[in-house]
Amino acid sequence: MTQDNVDKVNAIIEKYGYKRNILASNLALNKKFRFAVFLPKYENIEYWKSQIIGIEKAAVEFGKFGVVLDYFFYDFNAISFKKEIKKVLDFECDGLLFAPIFYEESVQFLNEYQKKNIPVVMIDSNISSNQEHAYVGQDAFQSGYLAGRLSSFAVKNERQILIFKITREIESTSVYKQRIDGFYSFFKDNEGLTNFKFSEVTIKDSGIDQLNLEMFSGINSVFVPNSRAYIVARFLEQNHIKGVRIIGYDLLKENIEYLNKGIIDFLINQRPEEQGYLGINYLYKKMVLQEIVENTHYIPLEIILKENYFPVKK
């Protein structure tokens, strides 16, 4: 049969509602689907550990359909990242799951990777310039917008809000900037809320001793646009400062501790486990089941209080 006729037959076949039996097809193919997983080293980083847990869960579930994973981990610095990039580029596989922590380097990498014509799904943060790639994660801007609402709750009088940035030595993605943008946008969109004043503070992750009481004088609410809200909570607790509303991200053990103590009020959960799972699920659906899959999957902005936090049962 010529390609022409193949097409014709396929057309007719589809017309009469034929569905290829994916079980038989994959049985006959008798092949493994190799997916590369390219992430920051997760040891001691709870958030990335959760991502891996979700990924592993997917690996077990889809393993019976031939899915095999290979991991590539990079340290939190651009040099390690670049080194690992080479390995990933050389690696033969059917799909890539990727967390683009370093923006510039990731853009470059994706451009390079594109030549291989292998589907890519990004988790955690998105690189929107490459629309053809899939994304599983939150809408960072909107999550900041929501945080704005959460800090504005049921408050009539003057409020002083502090945006507290605690950054890594080597700063990476722009996620936390998008969150802050969203945060301010909320107050811009709600003109009635003129009684809110803002200030910002930035410290390095290593310089936690930089915290001082002055920073918090007159402050009613603190917004921590990454997972380190517990650092602020701990400081306030140690200094017996009460009645400050704290809003942060991610269900780290330490954050949960202060949530349960009532010191942190709100945490926005990014569902890292679900992200990892859905990332692999995307590749599975696309490559193994050969389905058409939605390119962008936004994880809902989940608000966690003491009263709706439940440890993940395992």
Added chain:
Amino acid sequence: MTQDNVDKVNAIIEKYGYKRNILASNLALNKKFRFAVFLPKYENIEYWKSQIIGIEKAAVEFGKFGVVLDYFFYDFNAISFKKEIKKVLDFECDGLLFAPIFYEESVQFLNEYQKKNIPVVMIDSNISSNQEHAYVGQDAFQSGYLAGRLSSFAVKNERQILIFKITREIESTSVYKQRIDGFYSFFKDNEGLTNFKFSEVTIKDSGIDQLNLEMFSGINSVFVPNSRAYIVARFLEQNHIKGVRIIGYDLLKENIEYLNKGIIDFLINQRPEEQGYLGINYLYKKMVLQEIVENTHYIPLEIILKENYFPVKK
């Protein structure tokens, strides 16, 4: 081979990490897996429509692995329910998805059904007396507890809370009672919150004209323990009563309308679509993949504000 030897071989096989190829197995079996879906009629009831959407999604996804669904719908009355029970009992299938709306009748039905030795998964509400059955849905008590927290937010002064029950003609499950229990429990557990006073009102679904201004005199917060918060919201809007916090359930179109207007403050989402999907998913995993599946799957208590509501893209 005797059964004895089969067992021995299987033991050895398992010892060396043999995994039966589920694709080949199901291909050879060449059988359909029939699941019965036994639910209230969903026409005009958004919540149940969503459940069906999730169920249908699962049906498409698992259809390629041989899953076929048969539907049995009952009206919202015990007579129709009992009539449909007969059909379900007579129906040959490999699994049952079931919403136990009428408590007494459901207990009886489940006892009867148990004889058939077919796995059952319940959605929406649970019948805990039958521990051997699976459940996908929320923890109703805890959701009320959370609602308690939501009504207590950042409030220092005296608060008058109204629990507003709008019930169906024929009342069904005890879900809303569990929610109210949980609601009160929150205030019991938080002794500091002595400035809260409570009252309750009950009206029938059909008697919406029973609402009157007196009910709301002095009220600061209203808790509607089912999906009909929009009825209260509409009444307050029509009567230009502002500044009352409303907490309700479910993302019905009408609820969303008042959420976006800022009249309803919080909605607790039960994720009906996910419930339906996961219900079928449970049966699929158990029967088709022959996996061991967790018997209870609690849907997270999702707090929805105007700022984190996004219409489901389809």
Added chain:
DNA sequence: GTGAAAGCGCTAACAG
């Protein structure tokens, strides 16, 4: 280029 045949791993039917 084309069509027949082997075989993926498993189950069920069928002889022995």
Added chain:
DNA sequence: CTGTTAGCGCTTTCAC
């Protein structure tokens, strides 16, 4: 009761 075999629906190989 046991062991052999056909065949599930598809892909790939191998003769022609």
